[in-house]
Amino acid sequence: MGSHPLPEPVTAAGRDGLAALLARPERAVVALDFDGTLAAIVPDPERARAHPGAVQALARLAPRLGSAAVITGRPAGAAVRLGGFAGAPGLERLVVLGHYGAERWDAVTGTVRAPAPHPGVAAVRAELPGVLDDSGAWHGTWVEDKGRAVAVHTRRADDPERAFEALRAPLAGLAARHGLIVEPGRLVLELRPPGMDKGVALAAYVRESGAGSVLYAGDDLGDLAAFAAVEKLRAEGVPGTLVCSGSAEVTALAERADLVVDGPAGVVGLLSALADKLG
Numbered sequence: 299m300g301s302h303p304l305p306e307p308v309t310a311a312g313r314d315g316l317a318a319l320l321a322r323p324e325r326a327v328v329a330l331d332f333d334g335t336l337a338a339i340v341p342d343p344e345r346a347r348a349h350p351g352a353v354q355a356l357a358r359l360a361p362r363l364g365s366a367a368v369i370t371g372r373p374a375g376a377a378v379r380l381g382g383f384a385g386a387p388g389l390e391r392l393v394v395l396g397h398y399g400a401e402r403w404d405a406v407t408g409t410v411r412a413p414a415p416h417p418g419v420a421a422v423r424a425e426l427p428g429v430l431d432d433s434g435a436w437h438g439t440w441v442e443d444k445g446r447a448v449a450v451h452t453r454r455a456d457d458p459e460r461a462f463e464a465l466r467a468p469l470a471g472l473a474a475r476h477g478l479i480v481e482p483g484r485l486v487l488e489l490r491p492p493g494m495d496k497g498v499a500l501a502a503y504v505r506e507s508g509a510g511s512v513l514y515a516g517d518d519l520g521d522l523a524a525f526a527a528v529e530k531l532r533a534e535g536v537p538g539t540l541v542c543s544g545s546a547e548v549t550a551l552a553e554r555a556d557l558v559v560d561g562p563a564g565v566v567g568l569l570s571a572l573a574d575k576l577g
Contacts, residue, residue, distance in 0.1 A: 302571035305557055307539060311532055312556020315539035318511035323362045323576050325510030329500055329524070330356075330565070332370040332377045334517030335543040338562055339484060341453050343372075343442055348381040349562040351570070357388025358573035365507050367393045369496050371481075371488060371520055373445050374403040374410045384408060397446045398490070398520075399499025415446045416491040418476030423448055426489075429472050435464035447490035458485050483518045484547045497523030504531060515541035515565055518548055525554050541568065 307313045319326040330336055336356075337346045360366040366389075370377045374396025378384050383392055383405065394403040401412040426448060430439060438455030441448060450469060455461035462485055473480045473489045481488045481495075496516070504512050504527075512531060514524050528538040542555035543565050552558045559568055 302567055302574050304571040304575055305559065305568065307556035309556045311537075312539045315511055315513065315532070315537040315556065318537035319513055319539065319572070320575060322510050323364070325364050325508075327365050327367065327504055327507050327509040327512045328359065328363055328569075328572075329367045329369050329503065329512065329514045331496070331516035331518070331521050331524075331543070332368055332372060332381060334484065334545065334562070335515050335521075335565055336368065336381060336562055339517075339545070339547075341451075342440075343449075343451070344380075346380050348383075349566050351566040352562065353382050353386050353389070355566045355569035355573065356392070357386055359569050359576070360392060361388055362573065362576045364509055365391060365393065365503075367395060367503055369395045369399065369499050369503075369524065371398055371444070371447065371449075371483075371490075371496075372396055374401040374412075376444075378403050393503070395499045395503065397444065398494040398496055399502065400446055400491075400494050412446075416478070418473075418478045418491065419446060419448060419489075421476045422472055422478060422489050425472060426450070429468050430465070433465055433468045435461045437461075439465070442486075444488075444490075446494075447488055449486050449488040451486045453485040462487065481520055483520055484545070488520075495523040496521060497525075497527035500524045501527040501531070504536070509536065511537045511539075513539040513541060515543055515559075515568070516551060517543035517545055517561075519550060521551055522554070525551065541565070 392405040440451045452458045452461040542551040542558045544558045
């Protein structure tokens with residue numbers, strides 16, 4: 299079969315989800331977060347790269363599935379570039395849903411489709427330096443302009459956790475003034491339009507795909523919405539498996555997951571094991 303043993307979910311629902319995927323892979327959707335799941339978290343998001351084995355493992359598995367998707371808060375094009383997904387043999391039908399589903403890249407066309415950005419993002423972008431300055435917690439923070447969202451990272455600050463907590467309230471106020479919300483993550487606070495989340499994106503994609511089962515893997519608080527979407531699908535009779543790409547920074551996902559693997563290397567191992575099992 300192969301050299302990658304398939305880990306067993308700790309819950310009955312997770313085992314049912316995995317069994318359904320293996321029994322009817324041609325009707326299964328495998329959806330994966332990018333940062334922290336396919337790629338290690340790094341201080342500079344532009345230096346993030348997919349795990350060295352990620353593209354190969356995904357390319358072995360994807361042709362055996364109904365569909366495979368990457369769902370990320372990043373712009374779709376950035377995830378494609380950093381992941382090395384474009385033109386990869388075996389990933390001809392991969393879909394990347396960027397900005398929590400607001401953007402969509404299809405490997406079959408190689409293009410990104412996206413609506414007009416929310417006007418509040420430009421206003422937040424303009425006011426953010428002043429808000430960071432007034433907070434006194436700006437030193438060592440780093441602003442990532444995502445186009446349809448703006449993220450403030452505190453990972454490089456002298457005291458990352460303290461800076462993160464100090465910025466929560468002022469950034470929430472700034473976001474609210476312009477019709478945006480703040481989504482906390484692993485030492486990052488993202489200001490983005492409401493109604494964009496991985497759960498909405500995943501549920502819509504599963505419906506579109508007509509999937510008979512779904513596996514979702516994520517690592518951060520933004521993935522909880524996708525976990526909730528899988529739980530809702532399970533209640534509606536679509537088997538699903540929740541996978542947590544484990545880290546010491548976030549435990550909320552591990553507590554709800556059917557299966558916890560050891561970071562991006564563990565995710566790659568899982569994808570490889572599934573490919574081995576499906577021959």
